[in-house]
Amino acid sequence: MSDGTRPHGRQLRLGALAAALTATLALLCCTGGAGAFFLTELGGESTDMAPVSMNCKEDYRVDVRGKIPRMSGYGQVQLRNAARIIKVGQEMKVPPRGWVIAVATAMQESRLRNLANRTVGESEDLPNEGVGADHDSVGLFQQRAGWGTVAQRMTPEYASRKFYEKLVKVPGWETMPLTRAAQAVQISAFPDAYAKHEDVAGQIVNALAGGAARIALIDGRKACDRAAGGQIAASGWTAPIPGGVGSGFRTASRPRHNGVDIAAPKGTDIRVAATGRVLISQCDPDRSGRHTCNVDGWPNKGGCGWFVDVLHAGGFITRYCHMVSKPRVKVGQLVEAGTVIGEVGSSGNSSGPHLHFEVHEDGDRSSRGAIDPVPFMRSRGAPLKGAG
The missing domain is CATH 2.70.70.10 (Glucose Permease (Domain IIA))
Structure with a gap:
């Protein structure tokens, strides 16, 4: 959810860091x-992608109406919503790292489903993919009233655009941890929850956008498979x-x-x-x-x-x-x-x-x-x- 000012608590906390270590360590x-x-x-989420081409294509354009790869844990409707999120990012010329952050955020907020909310009467008559129960939050990003009308927030393209508009205004968003970037936009009651989705979000972006999670920005220019020397790929990894x-x-x-x-x-x-x-x-x-x-x-x-x-x-x-x-x-x-x-x-x-x-x-x-x-x-x- 997010209204930019009032957090509330639907999200699950991450598991605690290591509770106990073994008394001895016998590394070889x-x-x-x-x-x-x-x-x-x-x-984190465990999932398996169906085999897809992983040749990184810097100018690949996602096709929201085309064939969607299979992925355990996520159906065709959910993955098509992810494609819509990515497509908006491409149209806005947001770097691929932003697509991973946006997809991971929607995974946490709605499991990539366009959710209505019964507490908001107007949303009952709108097409939806489920019903949330979190105040007046609706849509893929569970955005609240301050983000627009119910109809606007339940339009994936509108909701994605509003997310990106706020994300790109966060200083240093491309290099900060995903959970910090997402939290700067969402203002969640449980800000660490986004982190667990980063790896699968990268897999989704790779599958839907021609390996785009493998793109790094070097001196402001895109380059596939060049995450080294402190440069970070859109996936969040570096050599x-x-x-x-x-x-x-x-x-x-x-x-x-x-x-x-x-x-x-x-x-x-x-x-x-x-x-x-x-x-x-x-x-x-x-x-x-x-x-x-x-x-x-x-x-x-x-x-x-x-x-x-x-x-x-x-x-x-x-x-x-x-x-x-x-x-x-x-x-x-x-x-x-x-x-x-x-x-x-x-x-x-x-x-x-x-x-x-x-x-x-x-x-x-x-x-x-x-x-x-x-x-x-x-x-x-x-x-x-x-x-x-």
Whole structure:
């Protein structure tokens, strides 16, 4: 909902950040898995898109009347509403990041359904896709009376245009966390609720708009798959460092290597790949416990050295190992995409300076949750340099 001044509370709060950590952490990093970890969910939706072309097309125009891809959890009517939101953004020349923010906001407010409200008599006779129960809020964005007449607010194109008009007036909206940008428009009673929809919103925008969530703005110009050096793709992701991938994910010679090694000089800034909450920020010593993380590594003895784990929307976790010194972030801290969290080093199980980078899904920090970072980062418009 939103009237710009009076919040009210239909939205669900996000799950709390990690409630408890295991007493011991037995990371093997560049030789294997991770210790168990318990956390309550940060928030997110699990969904599967039907296969679609992911070739990023900077000038692709969404077709609201054309074929709509299938997506578990969202029907054709809902996804067509998302297409209408995107189309308005395109017509207004709002950058693709704005489309992701708008779709995620409508996912939280109405699950992408054009809702009427029985407390507003005028809306009873208007075509709708369900009935809300939240004061006088109606439409995809649950906008209240200050946004226009009931008929206007229940017209997806009008509602989307009003959302974008306010969004683009928010200073720095393109680089701030999605939930802050959405909250600046909506003035919700539960401002953190929008964050959990970011990943799926990016998938929807990719599917409906030719991979547009993979577009980054570089010096004011659009570029596909160029999210690096602190630049953020419309999906909200960026590459952690500019180096090229060396040792890959679970190769024949290293089947327990649950991430990729990215070569870079010692002291290179490591940027968090997406906005999230810090779960771990500490030293992971070798198995014997004899070595500290304040020296260069001890190959084949285990340990991630100085490292950070961050929980992101959709239940994804990223891991950054072998930092040269104590990380710059603390457990529980919210970090924005592109924030420098440490520097490349060679602490832990390392034979030379590099970043060991992992991606885990389903909130699972163990080896069971690890997935190949190369295709994952490419799908977010932030491919790892040198990765095919």
